[in-house]
Amino acid sequence: MKKTLLNKDKGKDFLTYAVVIVAFVIMQFLSSQGKLSSAVTGYLVPVCCYIVLAISLNLLVGVCGELSLGHAGFMGIGAFSGVVLATLLKNTVDNATLRLILAMVFGGTLAGLIGFLIGIPVLRLRGDYLAIVTLAFGEIMKNIIGNMYVGTDESGFRFAIATAKPKLVGKGKWILSGAMGVTGIKKLSTFAVGFGLILFTLFVVLNLINSKEGRAIKAVRDNRIAAESVGINVTTFRMKAFVVSAFLAGMAGALYGLNYSSLDAAKFNFNTSINILVFVVLGGMGNILGSVISATVLYILPEAMRGLADYRMIIYAVVLILVMLFTWSPKVKEYTSVVADRMKHLFKKEKEAAAK
Amino acid sequence: MNILQYLINGISIGSVYAIIALGYTMVYGIAKMLNFAHGDVIMVGAYICYCVTVYLGLPVLAGVLLSMVVCTVLGITIEGLAYKPLRGTPSLAVLITAIGVSYFLQNAAQLIWSSNPKSFTSIVSNMKPLHLFGSLTITGEVIVTVAVSVVIMIGLTWFTSSTRIGKSMRAVSEDRDAAQLMGINVNRTISITFAIGSALAAVAGVLMCSSIPVLMPTTGSMPGIRAFTAAVFGGIGSIPGAMLGGILLGIIETFAKAYLSTQFSDAIVFGVLIIILLVKPAGLLGKQVQEKV
Numbered sequence: 187m188k189k190t191l192l193n194k195d196k197g198k199d200f201l202t203y204a205v206v207i208v209a210f211v212i213m214q215f216l217s218s219q220g221k222l223s224s225a226v227t228g229y230l231v232p233v234c235c236y237i238v239l240a241i242s243l244n245l246l247v248g249v250c251g252e253l254s255l256g257h258a259g260f261m262g263i264g265a266f267s268g269v270v271l272a273t274l275l276k277n278t279v280d281n282a283t284l285r286l287i288l289a290m291v292f293g294g295t296l297a298g299l300i301g302f303l304i305g306i307p308v309l310r311l312r313g314d315y316l317a318i319v320t321l322a323f324g325e326i327m328k329n330i331i332g333n334m335y336v337g338t339d340e341s342g343f344r345f346a347i348a349t350a351k352p353k354l355v356g357k358g359k360w361i362l363s364g365a366m367g368v369t370g371i372k373k374l375s376t377f378a379v380g381f382g383l384i385l386f387t388l389f390v391v392l393n394l395i396n397s398k399e400g401r402a403i404k405a406v407r408d409n410r411i412a413a414e415s416v417g418i419n420v421t422t423f424r425m426k427a428f429v430v431s432a433f434l435a436g437m438a439g440a441l442y443g444l445n446y447s448s449l450d451a452a453k454f455n456f457n458t459s460i461n462i463l464v465f466v467v468l469g470g471m472g473n474i475l476g477s478v479i480s481a482t483v484l485y486i487l488p489e490a491m492r493g494l495a496d497y498r499m500i501i502y503a504v505v506l507i508l509v510m511l512f513t514w515s516p517k518v519k520e521y522t523s524v525v526a527d528r529m530k531h532l533f534k535k536e537k538e539a540a541a542k
Numbered sequence: 543m544n545i546l547q548y549l550i551n552g553i554s555i556g557s558v559y560a561i562i563a564l565g566y567t568m569v570y571g572i573a574k575m576l577n578f579a580h581g582d583v584i585m586v587g588a589y590i591c592y593c594v595t596v597y598l599g600l601p602v603l604a605g606v607l608l609s610m611v612v613c614t615v616l617g618i619t620i621e622g623l624a625y626k627p628l629r630g631t632p633s634l635a636v637l638i639t640a641i642g643v644s645y646f647l648q649n650a651a652q653l654i655w656s657s658n659p660k661s662f663t664s665i666v667s668n669m670k671p672l673h674l675f676g677s678l679t680i681t682g683e684v685i686v687t688v689a690v691s692v693v694i695m696i697g698l699t700w701f702t703s704s705t706r707i708g709k710s711m712r713a714v715s716e717d718r719d720a721a722q723l724m725g726i727n728v729n730r731t732i733s734i735t736f737a738i739g740s741a742l743a744a745v746a747g748v749l750m751c752s753s754i755p756v757l758m759p760t761t762g763s764m765p766g767i768r769a770f771t772a773a774v775f776g777g778i779g780s781i782p783g784a785m786l787g788g789i790l791l792g793i794i795e796t797f798a799k800a801y802l803s804t805q806f807s808d809a810i811v812f813g814v815l816i817i818i819l820l821v822k823p824a825g826l827l828g829k830q831v832q833e834k835v
Contacts, residue, residue, distance in 0.1 A: 253634060307820050314576060314633070318774050319819055321767070322812035329809040349805045456767065460578075460641055467638045496653055503645035507624055510642065514635040515627040 199392050202475040206388065210381045217377075229486060234380025235442040236485050238387045240465040240477040242434035245391050247463065248472035249400070250427040251407030252309075253317040256324030257462050260432040261439035262331055262454030263300055264293030268440025269368050269449060270336050273361045274343075276372070286374040290383065290440040297436025298429050300327075305428045309421060312410075324459055332451035336362040367450030368443075375445035383441055384478075387434050391474060394430065403427055468509060547678055548800045549793065554684040554753065556792020557691035561746040562769030563776070563784035564698065565739030571715035571779035572735045573629075575636045579620060580743060581766015582647035585759060587613045587744030588751040589655055592662055602665045609744040617740025618733055626729065644763075651759040659758045662751035683753045690749060694742065695785050702781060711735055715779065768795075771815050777828020786826060 213230065216222050243257050268289035279285045308319050335346045339358025346352045351364060362368050394400050403423045405413040414420050443449050465484055469476030487505075491498035512518050562584060569577045590609035594600050600608075624643050628636050666682035673679055702708035713721040714731045722728050750765060751757050769788065776787025791811065798810040818826065 247634070253637075307816070311819060311823055314570075314778070315774070315819060315823060317576070318771070319816055322771070322815050325767075326809045326812050329806060329812075333805050349803050464638055464641065467634060471634070496649075499645060500649040500653065503642050503649060506642035507639055507646065510635055510639045511624070511627055514631045516630060517627060 195396060198475065199396070202388060202392070202478065203385070205475060206381075206384055206478060210377075213377065225489075229489060230377040231375045231380050231445045232442065233482050233485050234377065234384055235438045235445075236462065236465065236481045237384055237478050238438035238441075239435055239462045240469065240481040241384075241387050241391055241474055242431045242438070243462050244466045244469070244472065244474060244477045245394070245427055245434075246431045247466050248470070248477075249395055249407065250403050250424060252424065252428070253313070254320040254431075255317050255456070255459050255463065256320035256322075256327070257431075257435055258454040258456070258458035259320075259324035259327035260297040260301060260435035261442065261458070262327055262451060263297045264290075264436025264439025265443030265449060265454070266331055266334075266362055266368070266439075266451075267296045267436075268293030269371055269443040270361050272372070272374060272444055273368075274338070282374050283376070283379060286376070286379055286441070286444055289374070289444060290379075290437045293440030293443075294433045294437035297439065298433030301429045301432025302425070305425050309424050309428060321456065321459070324454075324456060328451050328454055331362075331454070332365045334362055335360055335364055365450065365452075367448060369448040371444060371447050371449060373445060373447060375441050380441055383437060387437075388474065390430065390434065394427075395474075399423060399426065464506065468506075468513075544677075544800075548796050550678075550680060550684060552793035552796035553789055554687050554792070555796060556772075556789035557687050558746050558750045558753070558788075559765070559769045559772045559792050560785045560788025561691055561694055561742050561749070562765060563773040563788045564694070564781065565742050565746075566770050566773040567776075567778055567781060567784040568711070568735050568739050570773070571781075572711060573625065573636075573732050575625065575633055576640065576770070577739075578637065578640045578766070578770075579643040579647060580739065581762035581764075581769070582644050582651075583613055583616060583620075583740050583743040583762070584747035584750065584766065585651060585757075585762030586616060586647060587747035588662065588757055588761065589651060589660075590744070591665075591748045592660060592751075592757055595663065606665065606745065606748050609748060610741045613740040613744035613747075614737045617736040617743075621733055621736040626732075629729075648759045648763070655759065657759055659756045662755040662757045664752040664755060665748060666752065683749075687749045687753065690745065691785075694745070698738075698781060707731070707734055768811070771812065774825055775815055775818055777825030780825070780827045780829070783825055783827035790826075 213222075217227060217230075239257060239261060243254065246252050246254050246257075271292045272285050272289040275285050275288065279288065304323055308316065308323070311319055330347060333347055333349060335344070335348060335352055337344050337354065337358060337360035339354040341355040344352070344354065344358070344360075348364075351360070354360070395403075402413070402418045403426075405416075405418060406420050406423055410420060439454075461484075465481040466477055468484065469478070469480030488498055488502050491501060494501065562580065565580050565583075566577065569575065569580070587609045590612045591602075591605040594605035594608050595602055620643055624639050625636055628639060664683055666686050671679050671681045672685070702712055710721065710726045710731050711734070713724065713726055714728055718728055721731075746765075746769075747762065751761070768791065772787040772791040773784045774787070775791055776783030776785070778784075794814055795807055795811050798807045802810060822828075
């Protein structure tokens with residue numbers, strides 16, 4: 187019994203990898219044939235970012251059972267630190283891909299570190315209160331980045347958090363200048379690196395879920411008190427999931443930031459956090475493949491409906507509400523189970539008739 | 543004298559937050575859901591009042607009353623169509639639905655009234671500001687806002703403690719199953735809570751736009767989040783907590799803007815919220831519920 191369960195999990199993980207790899211190969215093939223329109227090519231990197239963000243948030247919300255409403259904050263940290271590092275390394279590291287990867291690792295590490303520091307006080311809270319505090323942190327992060335100045339001048343590296351733009355010594359330039367954000371970013375992100383990041387994320391998250399620690403995390407989610415009473419150190423595991431999630435969000439943020447020519451802090455607001463959460467919930471809590479698919483579909487859906495202009499977001503909202511009603515409502519579930527039972531019954535009868 | 547002026551302004555903003563926070567806290571207490579669409583009901587309320595007074599040319603009082611009626615109907619409709627079918631499901635499912643409703647309201651408003659900001663005429667434009675002790679100015683908006691919120695708070699306290707429906711609301715928020723066994727119609731009680739919360743949101747919308755006269759489809763979202771913070775601040779689910787939280791938040795925000803920094807006011811307000819929650823995890827007046835094994 188136990189063995190079959192494990193095998194089932196493995197099969198599902200394998201399917202997840204397979205879907206991602208096949209999708210990548212198809213997209214690469216189509217783009218090498220020049221069959222993709224420029225609009226579709228433009229979606230590729232952001233879709234990769236949102237897939238990674240959805241998977242990392244799913245680790246927190248679906249697997250760990252902790253509602254976080256500040257995921258965009260970590261994405262923002264990763265995006266700005268990654269962009270700043272990539273700009274600083276412009277002359278020292280020639281290879282663009284290497285620079286991108288360095289920026290992603292730096293962005294992820296910084297986000298993970300800040301996640302750890304935030305986690306120490308915050309993870310004492312639970313449920314809706316944790317959600318509110320993460321929301322608050324996301325807003326604080328956005329507010330601070332919006333007033334942050336990073337640059338270089340003749341006195342070396344400059345960093346300031348200030349309400350007004352500080353003066354530079356001699357010749358120099360601000361890379362990140364407060365509410366203006368960063369402009370003139372050299373675009374480094376590629377679909378291949380995005381694909382690599384997705385594989386890395388899948389590897390980290392799936393291994394974590396299937397490890398001893400992952401089972402402990404799920405035990406904490408399902409019944410915290412019971413898990414605590416059998417000796418699982420609840421805080422340590424929650425912290426691990428929180429830091430890993432922040433780290434991956436930071437990497438995705440760096441990839442996202444280096445895909446555009448300009449970037450400002452307002453992008454990483456509450457709405458972005460909520461969008462990622464919507465991907466996770468519609469994809470299925472704890473279901474990694476579900477996150478991959480829903481992030482892709484739900485990112486492209488509003489973009490593809492641009493032709494409907496003003497109506498597209500209203501349609502998106504209605505679709506969102508209807509999907510939630512149809513997938514969660516007990517009445518609808520009851521109805522579908524009745525229909526499924528009848529179908530089964532019908533098939534049985536047919537089989538019996540065929541046997542006779 | 544400055545400090546007194548800031549205090550008065552803070553109380554005025556805080557009163558609006560308190561009225562919005564009451565809607566959040568009542569719904570949370572009874573339906574155990576974070577109703578993120580509440581902020582957008584505020585916006586709808588303000589638009590209705592704007593339309594009635596500007597397009598139809600009716601008096602202000604009619605505008606306020608009509609916007610309360612429309613918002614009440616809207617609240618009941620949203621609850622019946624979007625939230626009621628999901629009763630008993632995990633709170634996250636309802637949260638996402640609420641977000642869907644919020645998107646819907648914002649975009650519907652954008653279709654109807656376009657995204658160009660409208661300048662809202664204050665409902666107390668004919669009242670002259672009071673000048674006290676020379677430098678202290680109290681505008682008509684401040685007086686009306688504070689007076690209305692005091693009336694609402696007293697009325698709501700009386701309503702929940704003395705009337706039959708109010709008592710059943712408290713019973714449902716205490717223990718839904720037990721209340722049902724006692725013969726309370728839980729579904730109807732929840733609908734009434736939404737109705738009251740939405741009517742208050744309409745009032746808050748009109749008061750808010752009288753002080754800050756910019757009306758856009760996204761007008762409600764930031765005050766909504768602020769007021770939600772206020773509700774948590776005071777202890778979500780607690781009615782006196784929402785009032786206290788709202789007013790304190792308004793005062794903190796005004797003082798932070800005046801004495802520390804305008805740009806960092808968000809960070810300061812949310813920072814204070816985090817500190818409060820770390821010291822008192824259930825908010826200022828919230829009840830700490832012991833988990834039973």
